[in-house]
Structure formats: C-alpha cells, structure tokens
Amino acid sequence: MSTHDSARGLASLAVHAGQEFDPTTGAVIPPVHFSTTFAQDGIGGLRGGYEYGRSGNPTRTALQTQIAALEGGAHGLSFASGLAAEDVLLRAALQPGDEVLLGNDVYGGTHRLLARVLAPWGVKLRVVDMSDLDAVRAAVAERAPQVLWVETPSNPLLRITDIAGLAAIGHDAGALVVVDNTFATPALQRPLALGADVVVHSTTKYLGGHSDVVGGALVLDDDALAEKIGFLQYAAGAVSGPMDAWLTTRGIKTLDVRMQRHSENAGAIAAFLESHDRVSRVFYPGLASHPGHELAARQMRRFGGMLSLALESGAEARRFAESTRLFQLAESLGGVESLVNYPDAMTHASVRGTEAAVPVEVVRLSVGIESIDDLLADVEQALG
Template identity: 50%
Template sequence: MKFNTKTIHGGQEHEVAYGAVMPPIYQTSTYAQTTPGGHKGYEYSRSQNPTRHALEKAFASIENGDYGLAFGSGLAAIDAVMKLLKPGDEVISTNDLYGGSYRLFTKIFEGFGIKFHFIGMQNAANIEKYINKNTKLIWVETPTNPMMTIIDIKATSVIAKKHNILLAVDNTFATPYLQQPLELGADLVMHSATKYLGGHSDVVMGALIVKDKSLADKLYFIQNASGAICGPQDSFLVLRGIKTLHIRMQRHCENGKAVALFLKKHPKIENVYWPGFEDHPNHDIAKSQMKDFGGMISFTTKGNNYKDAIKIVENLEIFTLAESLGGVESLSGHPASMTHASIPKEEREKTGVVDSLIRLSVGIEDIDDLITDLKQALK
C-alpha cells in the first residue's frame, strides 16, 4: 500500500457492529465484563480505547512502524521516552531544538540525574566524541525548530547502532509524508500530532512510533502507568486529519517554496532558512532523505533589528501571529519571545535564534494572497 492510500486506509478496519466507515468516538471510561477479567479487549480507557487504538494503528502505518502510541501532547510523548532512562544515563541532543523539549530536558529530567549534551549535529561525526558508557539516547530534530538545520538520520543511526544507543527522531516538521526516520535506521519517531498530523489547529496530541516489540512494550507500560493519554474525541480529530495529510503537505510544500523564493529576493531580508535552497547547509542530505522541503521557513531582516521583527509579525494580516504550526492556516511567530523563550538568550543565539528571527508556518491558502500579505507587512 502506497503512502497516499495509507493515510486513508492504513491500519484501519470498518467498525464491526454496524460497518461504520469511520471509527466511532467511544466516549466511555470503562467497559462491561462478563466475569472478572472477561472482556472484549478493552477494560479501562486509560489502558486502551477503540478510537485511540484506531489512531495508534494509523500512526504506525504512515511511519512504516509496527507499533504506535498516542499521548495527550507532544511533550507527554517525549516525557515517556525520557522515562526509559535512569539516573546517571546521558542523552546527546540536537542543540537547535524546540524550546519545550529543552525545558523538559533541563528543568525536569536533569533534576532526576540524567545528563544532556546539546551539540551541533550538522556533521554526524561530531556525535561520537560525546559518547561514553553512560550514553543511552540520541535525540534528533530534522529539520530543526526554528533554524531548519538538516541532520543525516542514516549516518546518525550507524553511529547509534555501533554503540548500542537508541536513536529517536522528532519528525514533526517533516511529517511521514516527507521523511520516514524508521526506514533510515531510527529506533523511535516522535510527533507533535498537534501540528501537521492533526492539521487544523483544533487538537493537542503527541505520537510515538517504533518497530521493536520490546521497546513498544516498555513504552505502552509507561503510557498506561503514567496516564498521559489523549481522549477519544481528540483521537477522532487527528485520525480525520491524517486522511488529508498527503494533499495538505503537497500544498504546504508548494506555498513554502514560493514564500521562500520571495523572501530570498526581497531587499529588506538578510537570511532565509529553508532546506530547499542549494546553499542551505546539508541541502544534499535533505534532498536524499526528504521527499520535498516542507512549509516551515525562518528569516531575519537586514540590520537584525528586534523592533522590525515585531512590527512585521504585528502587521501581517493573513499570517496569524500565534504559537504552533502545521495547520491549514498560515502562522507567524517570534521564536525568541514565544516558542523558544525558555532557552537562555546566550544559548539560543549560539544556534541562530536571534531576536530578529521570524518563523513562518506557511499554510494552504492561495499563494498570491500570502505573498501580498508579506509584501505589505515588509513595507
């Protein structure tokens, strides 16, 4: 089954009782038993719910995994991964990553005795010098948030396997339509399903996908024991969103390319960060591991002026100034004061997250309207 078909049918079955094409929303907390332990596969909705189960099978299908897990948020999914570790373990992480991930790692799990190394991974060989007997996990974002840095998943997986270390990839920006990390050697894929998988800015959710059964069993145990699950209504919404992922991503990519090219030529723009440019660092790797280059773009204005950046995002009309990304509507954001405010200024500026940086999530509106909006805001 090819990807475009998987988004609609992958892992799905028609409902048994009445043949419903879409999985019903099983809005229930518990299930009747004929005798203690005698049930039809479901006993309590924290452990399993038929609507969530249908979504988890869809997650596994579109990422070419065998097991999917749905959580109450992307951070809840990352939290579950971190709970695979114990005090004294070490994690090597991308240095340019989502501020919420950085906050979870440093403010929560460092306090539990886990050590994190935040490093540049543009050259995968750089990872090896940070590996020691305590290293248990490599955490990768690619493209990264918000600098669109590209990391070679296949090369990183070779290093991880050589040292018997888990490799986890945050695939939120690329989505499985553009990139499939498990096929490139990753052990685990994470998504903020709030973003492109849901696609309509109406739900908060996280996802994990793996191939290995023993790893899946550990994560299912953590999911059930910790209880950070999503509800059936949210499961239904994301399952519905996945069914149009392929056609939405096509338009996100088309519009993203047009916006990136417009910004690149604009006299007031200093830098544009988009993996589709031939001079973007690791462009060739992006070309080899991604189907297209996505709808996420970051840029700075000439002079790197904070006030200019704020003025631009405040004056955009079709691009909504808001947190998040990946919805059908175009969004703009100021990472230094919004998504990455939890990262200390000196740390975020090392990776390029300066006060003048603007991040765009290019939606699926008419491209002429989006360009016109950018023109008037930049004026």
C-alpha cells in the first residue's frame, strides 16, 4: 500500500498499511521475523534487500510503512526509543556550532539530550515559548537556528503552537521545523500537512498504546535527510527489534478508536476539575478557557487524553498524586490505563532550575479508556 494512499481514511490505514497478508500461507496477520540474518542467493543476492537484522527486518519495514502512512509522509523510520529517534535526527541535521531553538515546555528527556549529550559536542541550545509566535520571530531574528523544535500540545503544560505559523517562520530562516507529535498522534493532528519538515514520536506512548513496548519513530518527506537518517539508523544501530515492532504495529491498529475514548474521558475530567474549588488551574486545550483552545480546534481533530492541573501548593500536588487509586502513580503516558505523574520530581526532574522547569504545584494526568464514572470518582476522592 502506498504511504500516500489518500483514498483511505486514517483508521483504515492504521489497520492495513504495511500489513499485506502473508503470500506463502495466506495468514492475515504478517509473521514476526525474528531472524538476525538472511540467506543470500549468491554473494550480494539479497531477497527483498534484507541482509542483517540491524540494517533491515521485514517486521520493522511493515511498522515503518504503517507510521509513514498515518502521518502522510514519504519516509518512516523506527527506533529503539523516542530519544534514540531524536538523537539520530539531531545528528543527521546538525554539526558542531549549529543551534536548536527549543520550546520551553518540552519533555525533560529532549532538553537533557540537547543540554547534556549534544551540547558537549558543540551543539547550541536556546529556549523560547513556541506558543508565542512573536517571541519565536524575535528569537529567530536575533540569530537564525538550524532547527526549530516544538511539542504541541506540549508536555506537561499543554500549550498549543500554531504549526503552520511556526513552519513559515522557520522556513524563512532556513531552519528545519520538527514537531513532536507524541501527545496528539496522527489520529488527531498531522504536522507534515501543516508545513512541518519532520515528525517525531515516542511510539512507547499512544501509538503502542498498551504500556508494554518502548520505541520511537521519525516521519519526513525530504529524501536527502531521510537517507542521512537511514544511514545513522544502520550505523549507530538503535533500531527496534522485531517483537517491539510487531507490538507497536498491533497497538497502532486501534489508535483511532482509542484516541476517541481518551479524548472523551479527558474532556469530562477537565470539565470536572475546572469546576472544583481545590483546583487552581486546569491545562487542557479542549476547555474554552484554554488560551490555545481555538487554535487547537482548528489544527486537531480532538483534544487528546493528556491534561494537567495546578493545586494550591507543591505539597497539595504531591498529596493528590499519591492519593489516587485507579490512576496509577507512574511515569510515561498514552496507555489504555490511567496514570498520574508529578513532573517536578518524576518526568521533568532533569530540568529543575532551567527554563523548562515545571511548577511544583502541577500534576499531569494521562487519562485512559476506563469507565468515566470510575475515573471521576477516583479524582474526586483524591481531591477530598
């Protein structure tokens, strides 16, 4: 199936892209190819281009086809983790002396990768509020970066950035515009169609969707950059294994229906929290009170399953995070089960004291697909 088969909707692509039945047996589900090496028909006679498990595997190819189709991109590449995908992209796009302009509300691991791993090799980092396009214009005018990097909705404060507007600013400056689409997924938002150059995913989250497999992915249209990324994928070797790829593919097949339920549940919880007298603020783009609500309504199909809330103090936030029962206290997000996270001491502990630090009174919820009455009851008792 072509990755540009626009005649089929996203839910159909999620089920069928890269998932042709096995021609030998007719098995509707393609087999998992565990082999680390592939027999050759004479020296250099590769069947389907497969030679060695690091350079290529049919199960990984199927996942890459599937992810590219969902994002509407020409090239999809799968990695062992979201950070492995980010690392390869940055090393393919940058050289010492180049600079990344990063959103000030991003996953702590992305900031850590740039600040503590790539900075010692000469990559520069600046931070700006990407949801404020005037601030982005000013930062780009001051010094043109090589990469503009944004999450929208952002992690964990759910800021919304105008992807088309950001892409225009970045391209005028000759920058590569990268959108981390982990929170929204292609079921809700397709950044390439809005002008972005590269889409990044932690497939560990909503794409896998079941909290049982770690992975990452990149999707892009640029042939030359894709070739560089493909070389580093092979040469550095942080590839997804066949079982990881298969589990991710299986998760993706239900992405559309899961994101609908995640969004419905999160919207109901956000509305409840907004009306509660112990909650200072709710961060959820589906609320009319959210400053990015109208923009999110234009560039997203639904508002997603992630939300954050601010309580009166850090002590109250910690107490709430440790008092839920159905919401499990754990890092990560995007699985079918609901999770509660205290970013300051958990997912974003590495950015304490930086421009990307998360306020201590903030708690993040990854709202699952459980019965909404049970989730609301849990949140209510934890607040009480």
